[in-house]
Amino acid sequence: MxxxxxxxxxxxxxxxxxxxxxxxxxxxxxxxxxxxxxxxxxxxxxxxxxxxxxxxxxxxxxxxxxxxxxxxxxxxxxxxxxxxxxxxxxxxxxxxxxxxxxxDENVKSTDMGKVEMGIEMIKSIPALMGEVDVIKAIQLLPGVQAAGEGNSGIYVRGGGPDQNLVLLDDAIVYNPGHMFGFFSVFNPDAVKGASLTKGGMPASYGGRISSVIDVSMKEGNNKRFQMDGGIGLISSRLTLQGPIQKDKSSFLIAARRTYAFDIAQPILKKTDFGGTNYNFYDLNLKANYTFSDKDRIFLSGYFGRDVFIYNNAVNKTNVRMPWGNATTTLRWNHLFSDKLFMNTTLVFNDYQFSFTARQLEFQMLVKSGVRDFNAKIDLDHYASSKHKLKYGYNYTYHIFTPNTGSMNSGDTDFKIDEGKKYAHEMAWYVQDDWDINDRFRLSTGFRLSMFQQVGPYKYLPDGAYGKDSVLYKRGEAVKTWWGPEPRIAMRYAINGKQSIKAGFSMNYQYVHLVSSSNSTLPTDMWVPSSKWVEPQWGLQYSLGYFRNFKDNDYELSAEIYYKDMKNQIEFSESFYKELNEEIEMGYVFGRGYSYGMELFAKKSKGKFNGWLGYTLSYTWRKFDMLNQGNKFPARYDRRHDISVNLVYEINKKLSLGGTWVYATGNAFTLPIEKYIVDFMLITGYGDRNAYRIPAFHRMDLSLTYVPNKNPNKRFKSEYNFSIYNVYNRKNTYFIYYKTEGNLLLGNLTTKAVSVSLFPIIPSFTWNFKF
Amino acid sequence: MCFKNLLIVAFTILMISCEKEIDVKLPSPKDQIVVEGYIENDVPPYVFLTKNSAYFGDFDVNDLDKYFVKGAKIIVSSDSDSIELVEYSSELINFLPDEEKMALAQFFGLPLDSNFNIPKISVYTVPLESSFVGEIGKNYQLRIEVDNKILTATTNIPNPVGFSKLWTEPHPSSQYDSLVQLKGLIRDPDTLGNFYRYFTRRNSEAFTKNYPSVLDDLMGNGKEFETQVPLGYNRFSDEEIDFNTFGFWNKKDTCYVKLAMISRTHYDFWRTLENELSNQGSPFGSYTRIRSNIKGGLGIWGGYGSVTSVYYPIE
Structure with missing residues (x-):
């Protein structure tokens, strides 16, 4: 040289x-x-x-x-x-x-709290009813808390389930759950991989204060035609992909549908519930075309629906409840030079929920949803050997539909219309990864976000019981916010095998999920920041130590964090929803904060591999209007959370996988007293979230058999046998109180009942590839 | 909305769920006095005073008496007048002639046992010789001294608005042609923020309530609006509710409907209380803390500005 x-x-x-x-x-x-x-x-x-x-x-x-x-x-x-x-x-x-x-990636990058998962890794984890699930795999990582058994809502470092940015090929997925949240919407056959960022979010991401779950769909095989599929206990999958023009363009179509309740139809037919059914399906489509080394376009789409039908012949009730997401993404990659890479994206996404009920003469229809039109430009600028820059702009037009619908009984009509809400959301960002020297790397970023609620909107100054309303015309600004979001991350390499990283980030969030229940349900509604609701914002500080052993055979990390979240939203403890009253009237606002430590050990090579994660955390909320203004634990405050995931390759054809999870029980509020009003027994409650349901723990095992590993054979198949909840632990899903009888008739009893969902469940899945 | 209930149904049908009764160790609650007091136009004020008890404690109905608080000093006052209430126990009431007992039972919505006796309770009201009654438009303060505690509350009697019209319509299904639904027309005052509570009575039975028993004027502010007046629910019946007949009146019933105007705080109490009752046992519902207007205790001090309207069946 x-x-x-x-x-x-x-x-x-x-x-x-x-x-x-x-x-x-x-x-x-x-x-x-x-x-x-x-x-x-x-x-x-x-x-x-x-x-x-x-x-x-x-x-x-x-x-x-x-x-x-x-x-x-x-x-x-x-x-x-x-x-x-x-x-x-x-x-x-x-x-x-x-x-x-x-x-040495974990030691070298400045990324903190970021985990990437390839689909192969996700597939090695035993799954409920054999349904491999991206979100379920992410729930096994330290710092991530599952909401409970069979719930795809995730809680990252004390943040709520709406504080995670869930992306599928750059499109926001507003409701990532199927079947009331028991499964996620990502068909594993169509997914290339997923990454989770729980701390130190880069400036290129925004709009949520806790984490990013970025899921990428496969592009489609451009070498040869390929067919993948699987037949499982409750669903089947089929994926077709292949070149349109070899090495230049390809397509992918993936479909998945459940059929468990279709099979039950003949039995149901003989009961009063004939026609009652539940199913979900997904459709993923993708195509791409490479014009040259400089230009490539991708078109991807997702469409999924859950459909629940309930018939009851006795009281002549008929209910139909479909809901789901649709997303479309068009992306154009362009290389301006070998140093400047641009990606331009157009996204349309839509989440819809509807509910139709009929009983005798009575009919009711309710709809809610959110629809976004989004455009963005991201540039990767490899400025010099020491600086890598990234900058971009993001614009979204939101349309929120809170409950709208109609009821009619005979000839009496009644309209429910809380009014749609409209908003512009924008962000500009710049980010620089700077290698100061071999030991020190500094990533600094700044994101400026803006959110504006616009008309048409009718504002009632004193809530519903106000004086005069103010009308805003179409496009007229109702309220505007600006959010400066600095992000800093740095790494100091002690030597080639050890490093220390630190990060700080500030994030704004302008859309909020409103849930009046304790579970992630399709009835949950997204609402924008508005005259009534201030944006949420959060600060996070984190510090970590990373170390590799034995030439990357083992890796170890320890991270601590402190997170402060402002303008958090909860429902008032005395909330009741009046028809035609804006749901925001029931909100109360306060602060949330969380701190904790995460330990992660991983072995990635050899016949025996896997990871072990442990999280110690404290998550608090403090609201003037809740719990007499005293701080209380958040519902998902978890003192201890352990997850173990191990895979052992018995021989070339057979491998055994196992997971074990343990989590401190969820916090909840208990009734503590009863008293008489109007000769009825009334319940009074104790301090908010002062009690715990029993600790959650469970073990799952899976055995995978690949009969033919001959690489020359095109047809490959795989048998997967798994057991969910091996030792049949009856984990409490919720506790409720059964009050039966009548006070004045002298037969009143109250009992606490624990409901658990899944006992030991064996399942079998056959997968093939052709 | 009925989503939640529906989701429970969905769950039971869809899930392989398993229920078991468990023992939950609950802390003992702080001792509280529960007030249930009302003042209505042309009716003397009355107050039930009870104690709270532990959630899982056995509630002994045969000894309801022990939950009632005795020996309290209760004063009801308006800007111009004031009166100390006296305590009557049901033992005393049970000496009254059957006719008067029935009238009282009707008024309080209480069942009478086979000997025409009112359950063992006690009530504070004006002395027999007093003519103190609620007056429209006035504010009323309540002050209770008991067990070294002082409880206070304020309410008012709003201007009453009665039904401007009552009529019946046939049951939608011809299968039930002996039943009718009762409908009424309310001429709501111009100002937003009027709250109503209604009570129904059929023939000579006791007054009953429906859930919700209160309504607001969000839907029909300042307008003459039409509302259904379902027959209240008989809480002392063990019969299962049949949704095809629930709330319907018989064709030959004389229908009494008492419509009372109430204040926002009074409305909030019933709205939160009934919301809590309907959510009880719902795993998806969150709890509701009942909004009380009693300083130093639980319960309600509520004023009613009421008018009773009658619908006579067409012979």
């Missing part, structure tokens, strides 16, 4: 692909080792693109990715170079080193 003088810098850039199907690989690592032992490298972005800058000279470029054989490319760098690489999936070549993890 030359010494002194001005060194001429050149750029090596390109894409990293999976050789078997042409899918771009997200977060693949590319690096060179200099003669003095220093390393220069980069990770591919969500479209598989990378760019690094090096002085003129000879290099060995090392490309590696989880589960794939590492590839080394020798170059003599004299000018800017385009280098696309196709990596080969590990299992198919035994003689090459297969990387289990991006080398």
């Amino acid at each position: 030359k010494i002194g003088a001005q060194e001429q810098k050149f750029t090596v850039s390109g894409y990293v692909y999976d050789a078997s199907n042409g899918e771009s690989l997200i977060g693949a690592s590319v690096y060179v080792t200099h003669s003095d032992g220093r390393k220069t490298g980069a990770a591919t972005n969500v479209y598989g693109f990378y760019s690094i800058q090096l002085n003129e000279g000879n290099y060995e470029l090392v490309y590696s990715y989880v589960g794939f054989a590492t590839q080394i490319v020798k170059i003599n760098l004299k000018s800017n170079l385009k280098q696309n690489v196709h990596l080969i999936e590990g299992q198919e070549l035994s003689e090459v080193v297969v990387t289990a993890e991006r080398k």
